[in-house]
Amino acid sequence: MPDEYAAFAPFYDLLSAEHPVYRAGRRAGAAALAPRPGDQVLDVGCGTGLNFALLQEAVGSTGTIVGIDRSPRMLDRARRRARRRVRRRGWRNVILLEADATTLSAEGIGARIASAGGRERSDAALATYALSLMPDWEGAWQRMLALCAPAASLAVVDLQEPTGAFSVLRPLARLSCRLGGSDVHAHPWHALERDCTDVVATSARGGHLQIRAGRRRPEPPA
Template sequence: MTRNSAEKYTAFAPFYDLLSAEHPVYGAGRRRLIESLAVRAGDQVVDLGCGTGLNFALLQHRVGPGGVIVGIDRSAQMLAQARRRAGRHGWDNVILVRADATTMITSEVSEQITDAGGRGLSRVGLATYALSLMDPWERAWENLWQLTRSDAQLGVLDMQRPTGLSAPLSPLARFACRLGGADIEAHPWTALERDCTQVRAASARGGHLQVRVGVKPSGRPGS
């Protein structure tokens, strides 16, 4: 996350859920991504750039009380909102870690997860509307890769300019991304397409929301 983005999310953390256009626009992408991932009961899921925990309810329905959700975010204020969300619902299987996804040492984060009752490496990893906020986002993707085990289910949800009949909405989409500090031209799902197998693609809201899921192979292809 860039410095300006981090400051913005720190300031607006208490109001983020109200200002995020979750219900009319961005919730559709979350649902599409999590429905596409093969999340099983008992899984541990790492949610990189978890923010206020908007993915948690959808994930809880799938991992169940025997699973674990690991939320990682740079902003202490966003994590505080995520912690309140978990507390309100009685989700005691949520582990929250404060770390910058672009600079964190994954071995240390894994130790924190284990110390908090988790399992170190996760079977599922996802980043929703997060990588396009980060600079360099490729480093954050690499760290998500390192926090998941071989054969993990990986998912990326992010934004691009609307296409087709929705193309005239591009100025509005660019404004929304700029307001949130995201780079609408980043297209971070291309890393998943490059590195994973069994890649599946989906989109929503006129192509503005791009979903990619795939399986992590034992070694990155081409490496």
């Protein structure tokens, strides 16, 4: 599949309406995920790494962030962000891997994480504004689960059309989703509701941002 973010990567942070709109969902998602100090957190479709500072605050210097994205250009921006943080704040714990989240082999990626100094399975995982871009988001969700430890904490932050009084903003929301390549009707958080326990549901920006977090349901005994 073509990397539709290749040309957009240098401008993503500037043009993605981060501060007026999308940061609210990111913050709520990271807060609901609530990773603990020392945890390893997987960020699926990590893009330029806009979640990293929030995650780093929670996991601290003993934790690890693993970012997976299929776009080399977006990962390049994420790498630069991590390097800047290394210089300013001494971050050493970001592992970035280029892979397609819908087709990756969990064993193969687990082994790559381990060979980069992390653990094969993560304690927490999130996907912000990423699953609704993937036609096979269910496949990506299953792989995300497979890369997590039993009882890991998971969060999905994604988009839908605004509701109620905010419905007047639907054309704007549709345009923003079309430009970003996401399917506003995908609603991938339903998979988290199905496969997790202790689900917390919130929304922001007139329902446009949907946030779900929960704990991975234990696997039934074989």
